[in-house]
Amino acid sequence: xxxxxxxxxxxxxxxxxxxxxxxxxxxxxxxxxxxxxxxxxxxxxxxxxxxxxxxxxxxxxxxxxxxxxxxxxxxxxxxxxxxxxxxxxxxxxxxxxxxxxxxxxxxxxxxxxxxxxxxxxxxxxxxxxxxxxxxxxxxxxxxxxxxxxxxxxxxxxx
Amino acid sequence: xxxxxxxxxxxxxxxxxxxxxxxxxxxxxxxxxxxxxxxxxxxxxxxxxxxxxxxxxxxxxxxxxxxxxxxxxxxxxxxxxxxxxxxxxxxxxxxxxxxxxxxxxxxxxxxxxxxxxxxxxxxxxxxxxxxxxxxxxxxxxxxxxxxxxxxxxxxxxxxxxxxxxxxxxxxxxxxxxxxxxxxxxxxxxxxxxxxxxxxxxxxxxxxxxxxxxxxxxxxxxxxxxxxxxxxxxxxxxxxxxxxxxxxxxxxxxxxxxxxxxxxxxxxxxxxxxxxxxxxxxxxxxxxxxxxxxxxxxxxxxxxxxxxxxxxxxxxxxxxxxxxxxxxxxxxxxxxxxxxxxxxxxxxxxxxxxxxxxxxxxxxxxxxxxxxxxxxxxxxxxxxxxxxxxxxxxxxxxxxxxxxxxxxxxxxxxxxxxxxxxxxxxxxxxxxxxxxxxxxxxxxxxxxxxxxxxxxxxxxxxxxxxxxxxxxxxxxxxxxxxxxxxxxxxxxxxxxxxxxxxxxxxxxxxxxxxxxxxxxxxxxxxxxxxxxxxxxxxxxxxxxxxxxxxxxxx
Numbered sequence: 001x002x003x004x005x006x007x008x009x010x011x012x013x014x015x016x017x018x019x020x021x022x023x024x025x026x027x028x029x030x031x032x033x034x035x036x037x038x039x040x041x042x043x044x045x046x047x048x049x050x051x052x053x054x055x056x057x058x059x060x061x062x063x064x065x066x067x068x069x070x071x072x073x074x075x076x077x078x079x080x081x082x083x084x085x086x087x088x089x090x091x092x093x094x095x096x097x098x099x100x101x102x103x104x105x106x107x108x109x110x111x112x113x114x115x116x117x118x119x120x121x122x123x124x125x126x127x128x129x130x131x132x133x134x135x136x137x138x139x140x141x142x143x144x145x146x147x148x149x150x151x152x153x154x155x156x157x158x
Numbered sequence: 159x160x161x162x163x164x165x166x167x168x169x170x171x172x173x174x175x176x177x178x179x180x181x182x183x184x185x186x187x188x189x190x191x192x193x194x195x196x197x198x199x200x201x202x203x204x205x206x207x208x209x210x211x212x213x214x215x216x217x218x219x220x221x222x223x224x225x226x227x228x229x230x231x232x233x234x235x236x237x238x239x240x241x242x243x244x245x246x247x248x249x250x251x252x253x254x255x256x257x258x259x260x261x262x263x264x265x266x267x268x269x270x271x272x273x274x275x276x277x278x279x280x281x282x283x284x285x286x287x288x289x290x291x292x293x294x295x296x297x298x299x300x301x302x303x304x305x306x307x308x309x310x311x312x313x314x315x316x317x318x319x320x321x322x323x324x325x326x327x328x329x330x331x332x333x334x335x336x337x338x339x340x341x342x343x344x345x346x347x348x349x350x351x352x353x354x355x356x357x358x359x360x361x362x363x364x365x366x367x368x369x370x371x372x373x374x375x376x377x378x379x380x381x382x383x384x385x386x387x388x389x390x391x392x393x394x395x396x397x398x399x400x401x402x403x404x405x406x407x408x409x410x411x412x413x414x415x416x417x418x419x420x421x422x423x424x425x426x427x428x429x430x431x432x433x434x435x436x437x438x439x440x441x442x443x444x445x446x447x448x449x450x451x452x453x454x455x456x457x458x459x460x461x462x463x464x465x466x467x468x469x470x471x472x473x474x475x476x477x478x479x480x481x482x483x484x485x486x487x488x489x490x491x492x493x494x495x496x497x498x499x500x501x502x503x504x505x506x507x508x509x510x511x512x513x514x515x516x517x518x519x520x521x522x523x524x525x526x527x528x529x530x531x532x533x534x535x536x537x538x539x540x541x542x543x544x545x546x547x548x549x550x551x552x553x554x555x556x557x558x559x560x561x562x563x564x565x566x567x568x569x570x571x572x573x574x575x576x577x578x579x580x581x582x583x584x585x586x587x588x589x590x591x592x593x594x595x596x597x598x599x600x601x602x603x604x605x606x607x608x609x610x611x612x613x614x615x616x617x618x619x620x621x622x623x624x625x626x627x628x629x630x631x632x633x634x635x636x637x638x639x640x641x642x643x644x645x646x647x648x649x650x651x652x653x654x655x656x657x658x659x660x661x662x663x664x665x666x667x668x669x670x671x672x673x674x675x676x677x678x679x680x681x682x683x684x685x686x687x688x689x690x691x692x693x694x695x696x697x698x699x700x701x702x703x704x705x706x707x708x709x710x711x
Contacts, residue, residue: 081397116316144309147315
């Protein structure tokens with residue numbers, strides 16, 4: 001079971017099942033499809049959710065996100081901050097309105113920055129971390145920058 | 159200087175609360191050491207050889223007497239009663255206990271100070287010329303731009319987990335570069351275009367460490383309102399494309415070198431084009447708001463005290479030396495900027511006791527509007543002293559040991575904490591600095607040598623900036639023994655240059671004699687007013703090598 005947070009709350013339901021690259025399925029309905037599946041068949045209507053690994057080429061797969069409702073970034077290491085920029089790019093440049101989820105080895109202390117970068121849900125590693133992440137959501141009530149949540153930097157709001 | 163409003167204060171206060179919670183969770187075993195690591199680093203907390211080390215941010219080197227007194231109090235209450243001024247204009251405490259750090263940060267927040275992003279793989283403290291705002295030849299005051307960068311980079315959600323650390327420096331002088339901008343990830347030179355508008359010449363990809371490189375120009379003129387959009391574009395390109403597989407190849411300089419400037423710039427422009435006219439483009443109102451914090455103090459209308467100083471110099475030649483070496487011309491008639499030398503044989507370069515910094519705080523209030531600056535050379539500056547009060551100030555500085563008239567000389571050594579304190583170091587650096595300072599203790603001799611930067615680092619991380627010292631010394635480890643490699647001809651200024659390695663390294667006890675031989679070659683070779691670097695440039699390394707490695711050794 002995943003320990004999911006969305007919109008500031010714990011979520012028990014998880015509609016998506018993980019699948020590895022080698023498993024073949026007839027339909028991806030209910031699965032988080034690998035990026036390779038999307039790339040090899042971009043018109044596959046059953047793919048509505050993908051899981052992105054660090055090795056996947058953002059410039060390539062981000063061309064095919066129109067029908068997706070969920071993009072999950074699988075953090076290989078929490079110190080790898082590329083997905084922060086990818087999420088912001090998806091929101092601000094590609095206009096992606098669906099759910100952007102953090103998965104894998106991110107840590108609760110990053111959730112605040114992840115939200116500000118455009119992430120909307122978090123599959124934590126365990127219930128303890130999910131509770132910590134929820135407790136840390138409101139660490140900051142002010143920020144200098146424009147971000148995915150607040151479109152104006154502080155200097156335009158001051 | 160910049161004074162916090164309720165937003166700035168709230169942010170720093172909330173940061174303290176955040177770090178207190180993180181420390182509590184770490185101590186309770188709920189946060190793994192490897193996960194606490196980047197979180198504490200982003201609050202300036204290293205774990206070092208003997209104890210944690212806390213690096214306190216001094217934004218672009220500027221602080222008030224009140225802030226300095228608080229640092230003194232903190233160092234006395236939570237540490238051993240002394241502090242270290244760093245080459246990036248910050249202040250370090252060398253022995254705080256981890257459990258005390260949240261309380262230290264709270265004490266600092268009360269005087270608008272913090273340790274945010276003074277370490278870790280994020281955007282670090284922005285640095286600039288220690289004489290910013292008082293120089294005659296400035297395009298304009300760089301400090302408002304530094305503050306704008308500080309606010310943009312502070313707790314930036316997207317750039318907290320970069321491939322590696324990221325340093326930005328700003329220079330505004332048209333003739334010198336005391337901020338070494340060409341050796342930063344991004345260097346910004348304030349310039350004016352043909353129509354008189356202010357903007358930035360932007361350099362990218364400079365740095366020291368294992369692969370020392372001077373930054374290359376990416377923009378000849380960036381209009382000022384685009385400063386933050388352009389920085390954001392560069393950081394995005396770096397965050398996505400910078401290497402994460404090898405920490406020694408992770409700085410932006412490696413990316414710029416690998417892609418080539420044209421390809422790198424194309425990526426930046428693609429990003430920039432999307433955001434340049436968006437919400438983070440600077441507004442005139444914001445630039446005006448921040449600039450207002452850096453308006454001139456209430457200077458008196460004075461004449462230069464030329465005659466008075468001449469007679470004081472005549473009566474006290476020692477004062478004359480100090481005046482020449484340790485004071486700087488000021489944009490305002492009748493004023494001077496004074497450098498307090500924190501270099502003294504027997505003391506680690508850049509170290510000062512709580513009592514000393516309290517005395518400095520008092521002097522700054524009496525003589526210089528209660529403001530101080532920390533320099534890249536690890537000295538402290540009082541920037542607005544009346545010329546008529548210089549003699550009195552000099553006498554008081556002598557009493558607390560900060561009047562050594564050695565600023566800019568061979569003895570004004572830049573030096574990292576080295577193997578005495580730092581867990582990364584291969585070799586000690588402070589004893590090397592001391593042995594050189596003791597060997598060259600004749601002031602007339604030092605003055606005859608002229609300005610000469612000698613920089614010492616205890617390892618390849620190059621915190622002592624050895625690559626860009628006219629003479630650079632690098633500590634290396636050879637089968638468990640400490641050796642020192644010497645390089646010549648480095649230059650941190652407008653003629654940005656990486657020094658060249660002289661040859662095989664030396665034992666610690668050989669270093670002072672080696673430096674003497676190098677100096678001898680310089681003195682024998684120089685023509686008229688030729689500087690050390692000019693001689694190295696003209697003659698090459700060969701004459702120096704021949705002397706230093708002569709068989710008669």
